[in-house]
Amino acid sequence: MHSRKLNSLIKIILIFTVSSNILFCVTSLYYISNCNGIVTKDNEEHTKTAGWNEGEATWNNVNYRNGGILSEWKLGNLSAKLSSYHDRDHVKTVCSELPSNPGGRMNISRLVQPEDVFNSSSLKLVRPGGHYVPGCLERETVAIIVPYRDRERHLQTLLYHLHTFLQRQQHQYAVFVVEMAYPTQFNRGILANIGFLTAKEILNFTCYIIHDVDLLPVDDRNHYKCSNNPRHLSVSSSKYGYKLPYGHYNGGIIAFTPGQFLKINGFSNAYFGWGKEDDDLHKRILNAGYKIDRPDPTIGVYEEIARQDVQDFSNPDNPMKDSLYLRAEKRFRRDGVNNVLFKRLALEFLPLYTWVYVNTSELTVMKMMKHIDPGLEETFARVKPL
Template sequence: MGFFMTFHLSYKFRLLLLFLLCLTVLGWATSNYFVGAIQEIPKAKDFMANFNKVLVWGKGKTLTQEASMKEADLNNCPSVSPYLRGQNKLVFKPDLTLEEVEAKNPKVHRGRYHPEECRASQRVAILIPHRNREKHLLYLLEHLHPFLQRQQLDYGIYVIHQAGSKKFNRAKLLNVGYLEALKDENWDCFIFHDVDLVPENDLNIYKCEEQPKHLVVGRNSTGYRLRYNGYFGGVTALSREQFFKVNGFSNNYWGWGGEDDDLRLRVELHRMKIIRPMPNVGKYTMIFHTRDRGNEVNIERLLGEVCTLLPTDSTMGGFIDTLKLSQGPVSNGWMKLLHQVSQVWRTDGLTSCIYKLLSVDYNPLYTNITVDFWSGA
């Protein structure tokens, strides 16, 4: 009897041990299952990503493309774009059409573009003053869009058109472009760009630096040399803060010339230094043209350039110095505006830019801003 009791107890005890062992094994297996399931979540994400490739959202846009754009916002573009080519040979087709240029830039909308693979370091607005230069504008757009895209820039192109036949005011148009573009986007950098200058080398980066940057070191029309000592025209880059600090351009330069020298003086008054790329990089092709009616040479600018180009001890230089000091009718307006920069820059510029906005048209390759200047011309 005692033997059977002992055997019975030991048998129950062994069943209990076996039951506990089964529970332990079951618990271990269950925990491994959930750990494995957690580890499989990334794989599940990959599966869903592949699956979502077939889900079309809107016109040709997929859910994964939307997700990729959001993910790209987390990645900065490299400091040097891998798409740069350096010096390019420019070709200007006589029969080029706007439709051709649009077809070559399918990712540009309303003149805006941003790289899909990374986040650009700056948002750059290109401002182009314009009137009666449709062919030049077409050539510039043809080359400038791929040029900027190879630099992986987040950019927008604005063409500021002066209506009417009054004297052209490049500087005031650029002030308008700055003010109107900021209504679209909080741009970091502004490139003030003549319509007849096309960049040749994409190593000439269209970004702003800690100091104002002059991009046109040389052009074909000057033998690829700086136009004159102190030249600050053609294509310049100033940050939003730099341009605001100097109160933009003067609004008082009607006709061709003078406004870029005025801007240089404003920059120097604020103890900023103008920087430039290397001469073999800052190269441009100027598309030749005749002077437009209403954009005649500003005589003050012309004489100012002569004065800058000639040595001060030359006979002609002495003659010019004599004219400066004379009280005759020739000198009454000579260099007057440039001599007044230090006194008027606070009140003549962005803060006094009056214009009538006629229209804002969103074209595929650029935003066109048309204005009228009803006074001062």
């Protein structure tokens, strides 16, 4: 009798296991097919995605992927390198330091829609991975790093606008969208660090710009370039009434040379949820002996793209932010880009950007913070296992 019951129980468990595996596979196939491209994993050959489709606006890449060879990108496991332009030997003209035809203030508002900033002429010049090379010898090679989650309309609007904006400035550039997988709480600092490391593996960029997804530059005299100090670009934003919310604010958009980013050890990895990661960054900048450069407030103007929902549920307020900020100096050397913990789930070279899909563990990261600074015992105790 007991044997029959045991066999029945085993059959039920087997049926449940098989059903769960089938459901998982179906769900995974659905998810992958609805990502902006085919998911590729480290240590495997990367999927090669074609560029702009003539006459079409390419945003979602679901119906626009193929196995075409990318002549511009040498794909080799994790360290994909951007090949040099051998046919550019004939290019002798050096790009102008400032846009040759600056238009000044553009007609951009917080209610802008993607179609308002769509420009097929500029988007057709974008190569796979969101990469653009000007027809002159560029002065800067710029990586735009966008920490991202659940802001599809914002991202679409930003990309349509930013590619046109940047091409007028005659830089070689590429756009990296770094997305954090659920269920981990959003962490802008970790995503910025991962974006820097990924971009640096692909090309030796001369300037790395961390860029919020919901801010649009409205004056093309606001040059996306680096300087002798970290350069805060979003000086006057509609989000804060077209002024700095406080004197040491450096959130929104900020530019670093690779040397500057490494010297300050990038962003802290400790801030999950909203708040204080940019103030922590400010401490790092001053601690490294830098000040913050800014464009003129009448030029460094940005419009915040209006949200459809009132609250950002994927990025709630961080209840630990003040405790972390007060002890920030104790972590500078061991909490940053030099020890960011993450797993890269996908690296995709899509028509308008390079998609970097990652996950991490809040519990594991905070355990590391406790090891770095035992004084965070109380803060660490408030982190719930995921």
